[in-house]
Amino acid sequence: MEWAESATRSVHATWAVTFVSFLFLVLKLGVRYRVTRSLGWDDFFVVASWIVTLPLALVINFQAAHGMGHHSKELSTEDLSAQTRWFWASIWVYLLALGLSKMSILLQYHRIFVGKRTVLTIKLTFAFIVMWTTQAVLVSILQCVPVESFWDRSMKGKCINAVASYYANASLNILTDFIIIGLPIPVLNQLHISSGQRFGLAFAFAIGGAGCIISLVRLSTVANALKKGDPGYANSEPSMWSAIEVSVCIICACLPSLRPLLVRLMAAVGITSSRDATSHPSHIRSRIAQRNWGNSAGVDRLGSGKDMVDIDELELQDSKDQRIKIDTTVEVTSTMESSRQSRKSEGGESNDALVPDGRWYQAQVSNGR
Numbered sequence: 403m404e405w406a407e408s409a410t411r412s413v414h415a416t417w418a419v420t421f422v423s424f425l426f427l428v429l430k431l432g433v434r435y436r437v438t439r440s441l442g443w444d445d446f447f448v449v450a451s452w453i454v455t456l457p458l459a460l461v462i463n464f465q466a467a468h469g470m471g472h473h474s475k476e477l478s479t480e481d482l483s484a485q486t487r488w489f490w491a492s493i494w495v496y497l498l499a500l501g502l503s504k505m506s507i508l509l510q511y512h513r514i515f516v517g518k519r520t521v522l523t524i525k526l527t528f529a530f531i532v533m534w535t536t537q538a539v540l541v542s543i544l545q546c547v548p549v550e551s552f553w554d555r556s557m558k559g560k561c562i563n564a565v566a567s568y569y570a571n572a573s574l575n576i577l578t579d580f581i582i583i584g585l586p587i588p589v590l591n592q593l594h595i596s597s598g599q600r601f602g603l604a605f606a607f608a609i610g611g612a613g614c615i616i617s618l619v620r621l622s623t624v625a626n627a628l629k630k631g632d633p634g635y636a637n638s639e640p641s642m643w644s645a646i647e648v649s650v651c652i653i654c655a656c657l658p659s660l661r662p663l664l665v666r667l668m669a670a671v672g673i674t675s676s677r678d679a680t681s682h683p684s685h686i687r688s689r690i691a692q693r694n695w696g697n698s699a700g701v702d703r704l705g706s707g708k709d710m711v712d713i714d715e716l717e718l719q720d721s722k723d724q725r726i727k728i729d730t731t732v733e734v735t736s737t738m739e740s741s742r743q744s745r746k747s748e749g750g751e752s753n754d755a756l757v758p759d760g761r762w763y764q765a766q767v768s769n770g771r
Contacts, residue, residue, distance in 0.1 A: 406471025408638035413466050415642045416459045421648035423656075427452050429654035433663050444509035448655045451502035455648055458495045462641045464488040471638045485634050486553035494542035495569065501535025503651035507582055510658060515589060526583050530629045534578070538571050565628055572621045579614040613654060616647045 405413075434441055462470075468485035469477040477485070506526045515521060545567065546552040551559025608662060620643035627636035 404748050405466050406469075406638065409466035409471035412470070412642035412645075413463050413637040416462050416645035418458045419646050420455055421748070423452060423455065423649035423652040426653045426656040426660075429663065430659045442509070444513060444655070447506035447509055448652060449650055450764055451499050451506060451648070451655070454495060454499040454502060455645070455652065458492060458499055458645055458648065460496060461488045461492045462645060465492065466635075467638065473635045474632055477634070482634065483553050483555075489633065489637060490542075490549075490552045492641060492644070494539045496648060497535060497538045497542060499648045500575065500651060501531055501538070503648060503655055504531050504578060504582060505535075506520055506655040507651075510655065511585055515586070516656075517589065520585065520589060523585060527578070531578055534574055538574075542571075568624055568628070569621075572617070572624065576617045576621070577616060579617055582663065583614065595637060612646060613650050616643060616650055619643055627661055653747060666671045698764070733761055 403669060431441065434445055465485050465488045468481045468488065470485055474482055505528060508531065511522050512521065515524070543549065545564060546559045546561040548557065548559050551557040552561065604744055622642060623639040623643055627633055627640050630636040
């Protein structure tokens with residue numbers, strides 16, 4: 403049958419954002435392998451999330467092919483049953499893909515941050531999201547017993563309150579979004595860095611705010627669809643925003659790992675940070691750019707806590723067993739002017755005493771944080 407205009411728009415948007423998220427995923431994996439020659443658990447989870455996103459795009463496509471966007475009374479029994487069956491699949495596939503992408507972000511946080519309170523919060527949040535995702539997927543699959551009664555109206559079955567389930571999942575989804583956004587903030591607030599550098603880090607870690615906005619938009623479209631009482635007719639927009647939300651979450655999981663690529667691209671076109679441009683000669687800046695490319699997490703160095711540490715002196719390490727580490731180099735200079743002290747001896751001869759030359763002392767202090 404002919405596709406509804408809203409369904410066509412939903413399918414096009416779904417495949418577009420799925421493709422964009424794939425590009426970010428390829429870049430993330432490429433940079434990670436280029437830097438560390440290995441992949442972490444966060445990489446595997448974001449790959450799993452994107453793989454699950456493909457069935458989500460397909461089931462939205464199948465819904466459109468079976469009349470999504472048309473009123474139920476306009477559809478044949480076969481089309482209505484098929485559309486409802488694919489709608490059932492889209493619910494739990496969406497929840498699974500979303501949960502995996504959030505787990506990937508938290509695993510990335512766990513790899514980077516080492517503060518005891520931060521790590522504990524990350525672990526608790528991860529455990530909560532694992533439990534929430536598991537129950538949400540199972541409840542969505544088994545919301546009707548037998549399962550076939552969800553789309554086959556000729557079968558008698560018992561179903562849960564679907565509206566209450568949708569709102570509960572959406573609320574917990576938004577709550578976890580805000581928790582994930584807030585986790586890096588205490589760490590970033592302790593860094594003694596420029597506003598531009600702080601903004602860049604905040605953007606990389608907290609761009610999940612876009613996911614919160616999309617979650618709220620999706621919730622409003624779901625509420626609107628439920629009010630209309632014809633889910634198949636009104637499901638085009640919720641389906642589209644579900645796909646957008648998952649893809650944006652995948653992009654958020656990829657962004658922090660892409661800073662080495664961005665630094666290298668900026669260096670290639672002659673754009674450097676104000677500090678590098680003013681405090682290093684050109685040949686030193688070239689080595690800085692090379693170092694930034696080899697820096698595993700993409701943030702070359704930061705400052706933190708009580709000690710003023712330069713942006714070049716804190717490194718977000720991506721390699722195994724290395725996380726945020728502060729390397730502070732302290733130079734202690736002992737300078738004494740060489741002077742001659744003339745003292746008259748009893749015999750009237752001068753006796754010269756030379757004060758020892760100053761020496762340079764350098765201490766390398768490494769503080770794990």
